[in-house]
Amino acid sequence: MPGNRFNAYADHTVGIGLRIPHYQHIFSRKPVVDWFEIISENFMIDAGRPLAMLDQIMDRYRVVQHGVSMYFGSVTAPDPEHLRRLKQLVQRTKTPWLSDHLCWGSVDGTYTHDLLPLPYTWEAVERTVERVRMVQDFLEIPVAVENVSSYAAFTASQMTEWEFLTEVVERADCGILLDVNNIYVSAMNHEFNPMDYVNAVPAHRVAQIHIAGHSRYEKYILDTHDHPVIDPVWQLYARATERCGPTPTLLEWDDHIPSFDEVHAEALKANRYLRRKQPAQELVEAAS
């Protein structure tokens, strides 16, 4: 893995999300896993079993932090206690980079605990950039923003989602956690071609890729992380790795979680694409 400055030149390959139902298997079988992604908020506590389990995991494995409540696009300022605890955890895990979502979810101190989409406006670009920069400066590690799945679009939007993402990451000078399943889900819900999105993102800024499954309903698709990855999403992944070069990749599986082996095997399918000889031409061009 060549890595880039947005993932601290990491050589991480394929990882999976660390989930409680798998602890027993991990501790007893000690499976070979390149890295685990942890949900930061689950460990932003003072003490107790979750941190003890995390320390045990870190004795043997590398972990990367992924957050769900930084809400880079919220208009109200982040809670200082949140930032303090997050930095404390960053120092504990020594995560090479940290990701959270390009979304909002709290207003006036009240939290929805959802990843709500932003209107793609210039005002939202400015607000989001300001916060990403502030968080990145405070944490002193590279930050990557993840594109979210969305079910609603805004009348106020002035650009496409990928244009919005590009504006934010270029101005904030941060990385991207490219979730190809989220691109697929949003493309189906908003009726655009997902490949246009993958082809438009600034490939040299992609620090990490997420893959996952979703649930299809009659009139929309929900990002449920409770199924295997479907072929059209693997095709987006193939194109993303073609553009970005081999990139740290993480399978998310959060509901109806099957056995560790099943989840890991699904994640390792990514190697079909990562191990191909790729010139990663766009990366080379961007670097020069």
Add this chain to the structure above:
Amino acid sequence: MNLESIQREMAAAVMQPLTRDENMRERAADGRSMAEIAESFVAPNSRLNAFERLEIYNRQYWYRVLSALAEDFVALRAVLGSRKFASLSVAYLTEHPSRSFTMRNLGSHLPAWLRVHPELTGRRHSLAVDIAKIEWAFVVAFDSAQRAPLTLAEIAALDGSSQLSLQPHIELMELNYPAENLVLDLHQREKRQTSEAGLGSDEEEQPPAKLPRIRRKPTWLAAHRVELSVFYLRLPREAFLMLTALQEGKMLAEAMEAGFADSRIPAARRAAKLQQWFKSWAELGWICARET
């Protein structure tokens, strides 16, 4: 509409309670049409109108917070039954939406809130409040800080003016029922049912659990953590009052006075009791220096 207005409007819509059929309400709390509100900032697509798109987020919000609350209050849900617990949860979360970046704190106001809402629990109100207290105490004891405790020698050197504190993971409770074992039993039962059914317990309606006979009896309880596990320990009333006073920052002499006020323990036996309690608390590592 600017970003701030969109976020305020959308948050209000998303956090508004659903109808009985789990749909978004037709009217906002201020009487405005939800369809008009949705159309003012949400764009339709070829399959869903603005209202329907906003409704997806409204449903997701409630599914998420209700399931998080149910996970922390398994015994309360069992005692009340899933339907009553769900209505109570919606009422509670409407009044106390999350004010924290973590859902861990979602139930922090539930015991106090439940105490003043007997209409939502029915005849088991007092027991329900006790159960809520015990379950919230578990959340606190599970992951709160562990400080360096005072040693026996340090405790022996204390005097009446000493100010102490307790381990942050200790939660002291004054209850009307000795309900901690009932809570533990209900948690075990829930775990068994979930694993036998292979389903999340939130997926089907559950009637109120049949409970063993439990008599009302004033009970003083501490939830605390040993190694990584949470335990409940019953306390004599005097010990509870003394620990509460210490936790509130009172000097040791004041805490002892508070502990033995109206006590039936004869004066001659109090010194021995104190020695016994402090020895036990020292062994448990409960007593810490006051944080500066």
